[in-house]
Amino acid sequence: MLNVASDLPEDPALLKALIAQLQAQNKKLTTTLRAHDLIVQALRLQIARLRKQAFGKSSEKIEREIEQLEFALEDVLVSIAQQDLVTSDQDDSEAQAAAASAETAPGPRPSRRPRVSADTPRQRHELDPGSTCPECGGELRLVGEDVSEILEMITAKLQVIEVARPKKSCRCCEKMVQVPAPSRPIPGSMAGGSLLAYVLISKFDDHLPLYRQNEIIARMGADIPRSTLADWCGRSMRILQPVIDRIEASVLGSDILHADDTPIRVLAPERRAKGIGKGVMQGRIWGYVCDQRPWAGTAPPGVVYRYAPNWKAEHVLAHLGSASGILQADAYKGYAKLYEPVADGEPRFREAACFAHWRRDFHDIWTSQKSEIAHEALERIGQLYDIERKIAGQPADIRRAVRQELSRPKLDALHSWAEKQLTRISAKGDLAKAFRYALGRWHAFSLFIDDGRVAIDNNAAERAVRPICLGKKNWLFAGSETGAETLARAMTLIESAKMNGLDPQAYITDLLNRIHDHKINRIDELLPWNWVPLTIPQALAV
Numbered sequence: 377m378l379n380v381a382s383d384l385p386e387d388p389a390l391l392k393a394l395i396a397q398l399q400a401q402n403k404k405l406t407t408t409l410r411a412h413d414l415i416v417q418a419l420r421l422q423i424a425r426l427r428k429q430a431f432g433k434s435s436e437k438i439e440r441e442i443e444q445l446e447f448a449l450e451d452v453l454v455s456i457a458q459q460d461l462v463t464s465d466q467d468d469s470e471a472q473a474a475a476a477s478a479e480t481a482p483g484p485r486p487s488r489r490p491r492v493s494a495d496t497p498r499q500r501h502e503l504d505p506g507s508t509c510p511e512c513g514g515e516l517r518l519v520g521e522d523v524s525e526i527l528e529m530i531t532a533k534l535q536v537i538e539v540a541r542p543k544k545s546c547r548c549c550e551k552m553v554q555v556p557a558p559s560r561p562i563p564g565s566m567a568g569g570s571l572l573a574y575v576l577i578s579k580f581d582d583h584l585p586l587y588r589q590n591e592i593i594a595r596m597g598a599d600i601p602r603s604t605l606a607d608w609c610g611r612s613m614r615i616l617q618p619v620i621d622r623i624e625a626s627v628l629g630s631d632i633l634h635a636d637d638t639p640i641r642v643l644a645p646e647r648r649a650k651g652i653g654k655g656v657m658q659g660r661i662w663g664y665v666c667d668q669r670p671w672a673g674t675a676p677p678g679v680v681y682r683y684a685p686n687w688k689a690e691h692v693l694a695h696l697g698s699a700s701g702i703l704q705a706d707a708y709k710g711y712a713k714l715y716e717p718v719a720d721g722e723p724r725f726r727e728a729a730c731f732a733h734w735r736r737d738f739h740d741i742w743t744s745q746k747s748e749i750a751h752e753a754l755e756r757i758g759q760l761y762d763i764e765r766k767i768a769g770q771p772a773d774i775r776r777a778v779r780q781e782l783s784r785p786k787l788d789a790l791h792s793w794a795e796k797q798l799t800r801i802s803a804k805g806d807l808a809k810a811f812r813y814a815l816g817r818w819h820a821f822s823l824f825i826d827d828g829r830v831a832i833d834n835n836a837a838e839r840a841v842r843p844i845c846l847g848k849k850n851w852l853f854a855g856s857e858t859g860a861e862t863l864a865r866a867m868t869l870i871e872s873a874k875m876n877g878l879d880p881q882a883y884i885t886d887l888l889n890r891i892h893d894h895k896i897n898r899i900d901e902l903l904p905w906n907w908v909p910l911t912i913p914q915a916l917a918v
Contacts, residue, residue, distance in 0.1 A: 490527060534596045537568070561888035562611050569888035572612050575605055577881045580866040581843070583850040610858065613865040616887055618899050620865050623872050626903070627678040630666035631701030632829055635692075636837035637662040637708070638844050641853035642685070642860050656853060659860055660684050661867075662695060663840035667875070671772045671829050676905035678872040679840045681864040685857060689713060702827070704728035704834045707817065729820035730834035731757055737810040749797055749807060756790045764832050772828030779825050787822060791815070840871060876904040883907060 385391060507516055543554045561569045578584040584592075586605045593600050613620070627633075642659040664680045684691035689710030696703075696714065703725040705711055714725040735757045742750040763782050767775045794811050801807050814821050824830040844867065854860040869887075873880040886909050887902055900906055 492525075492527065532574075532596065534571075534593070534598050559892040561615065561891070562608065565608070565611075567608055569885045572608055572888050573881050573885040575608055576612060576866055576884055577870065579609060579851075580847070580863060581870050581880060583847040585851050606855070606859070609866070610862050612884075612888060613862050615891055616869065616884075617865070618896065619887060619891070619902050620868050622899055622903055623678050623868055624680045626676065627664060627666040627680045627872075628696065628699045630668075630675055632666070632668070633696075633699065633701065633703050634665040634667065634831075634834050634837035634840070635662065635703060635705040635711075636834060636841050637687075638841045638848075639687075640844065640848050640860060640863075642857055643853055643855050644857070657685065659854070659857070660687055660691070661841065661844050661860070661864060662692065663837055663844075664695065665836045665840050667836045668829070670768055670831060671775055672769060673772070673829065676903075677875040678904065679868065679875065681840075681844075681867045681871075683857070683860040683864045700724045702726045702728050702823070702830060704730065704831060705837065706730060706733050706834065707813065726823065727817070727820040728823045728830045728834075729814070729817055731760065731821065732833035732835055732838070734810065734814050734821070737806070737813065741806050741810065745806075747807060749801065750810075753790075753794075753810075756786065756793065759786050760790075760832060774828070776826070776828035779828070784825050787825060791818060791822075843867065843871065873904045878904055878907065882909065886910065 385394070505516065508514065509516055539558065541555050541557060543552060545552050561567065561572055575586075575589060578589055579586060586602045586609075589605060590600060590602050637660050640659050640661055642657050643655060644657045645655045660683070662682045662684065664682070665677075666675055666679075667677045668675045669677060682691075682695045684695075687710070689712075692708075692710045693713060703711065703714060705728075707729075711725075711727070715723045715727050717723050735754060738750040738753040738757070741747050742754060760783055763778065763786075767778050770778075794815055798808060798811050798815070824832050844863075854863060869884060870880045873883045883904065886907070890902070890910065894902060901908075
């Protein structure tokens with residue numbers, strides 16, 4: 377580049393060419409810098425979002441991800457600082473594409489194409505140019521084709537199915553012949569299985585309140601009162617109770633259970649009539665999970681939800697009945713009786729603690745106080761999780777062997793370090809409370825070392841109650857205790873189906889259509905892990 381006026385050419389044409397060249401270079405550099413600015417903004421936005429996330433098993437993992445993003449941000453800033461007026465290797469179209477990508481995708485770059493299931497119906501539209509050439513009129517021959525795809529939404533619609541049963545009489549004996557009426561999911565109701573499943577999934581899985589469903593269905597051409605929709609939900613769950621009972625028996629029969637609970641508000645107008653409160657009570661939904669997939673167990677995965685009107689221990693004891701084995705849960709005092717020795721001197725359940733709960737305490741302290749001790753605790757616990765990620769899905773004996781070799785020394789060091797910290801910090805602070813939470817139950821925190829079936833945390837149960845937490849933000853409260861029990865039954869079916877890789881709407885539709893004609897002694901065929909949908913000939917035969 378020419379730097380002094382004396383180096384400029386005298387010829388006006390050459391001067392114009394030089395100016396045009398400099399303008400082009402300047403335009404490219406401006407576009408490149410704009411793209412870098414957008415990337416910087418996107419990285420900063422993603423870092424800010426990650427810093428706000430302090431819940432769940434990924435809290436310590438998020439800190440590591442933030443560090444990686446900050447390194448990336450530094451690289452971008454250094455690259456911008458080093459820019460000078462030189463020709464960029466990136467042309468205008470590439471810079472604009474990068475800018476558009478950074479502007480529309482503040483997080484990880486999404487896939488360019490949506491993932492479409494192979495089972496999705498397809499319709500072929502062929503645009504044939506004909507059999508003769510438009511230029512010379514000659515005959516055309518096929519040499520290939522270009523195929524592109526467009527993803528469309530076919531709007532849901534209601535359909536009335538008329539079931540006609542002609543009556544016929546025999547000309548010889550005058551006998552009247554008529555095909556028996558097929559059974560309906562809800563006797564006496566015009567609701568079909570697919571409509572009932574749609575209402576159930578919309579309410580309990582998509583968290584769509586019934587008054588909104590009333591409006592949606594009205595746009596489809598049917599005015600179904602909200603009270604009718606609520607009645608359908610309750611009666612459907614009572615009809616499917618045999619399947620729900622078998623799911624509960626299977627899950628609670630497991631010798632390793634995860635448990636967690638979440639509060640829900642329940643309308644109780646009778647309390648207001650008696651002058652007790654504002655007519656709303658605080659109930660609880662418990663979730664009990666059997667999931668042996670992390671250690672290649674043979675028991676099918678499933679979850680059971682139970683409603684209770686309060687947080688008393690008697691409900692947990694009633695839910696678990698005669699169950700026994702290992703219970704992985706938080707430090708709720710209601711579980712204490714389950715860990716007490718019984719007649720033979722052994723407890724009904726051995727207690728397994730949750731490192732995710734403990735780690736969350738340190739993460740909160742690190743976020744609010746920037747405590748170096750809390751940060752080191754996160755790092756030490758994170759090292760245990762690094763080992764767990766490597767053995768996920770491995771058989772229990774392999775998991776135990778790896779933990780004995782790699783995790784035990786780190787866990788012993790963590791225990792010694794935690795005890796030492798208690799002698800150095802205030803006994804009344806949050807840090808001391810966090811350390812005492814684990815040190816007082818260290819036998820529960822170390823059980824996973826000696827038993828490869830035990831998980832390092834209780835995230836299986838936390839994932840199970842998360843749909844309830846999400847749902848109550850939409851429906852705010854259950855209309856009654858009966859409604860809360862219906863919620864628990866419906867979620868047992870839906871979430872167990874999802875854990876077994878099923879489409880819950882297709883599964884519940886099939887159950888409702890088959891349940892009245894299915895033999896009760898073969899009810900296990902309808903459980904999520906055994907279910908096979910009817911073929912068309914089988915459906916017609918039913």
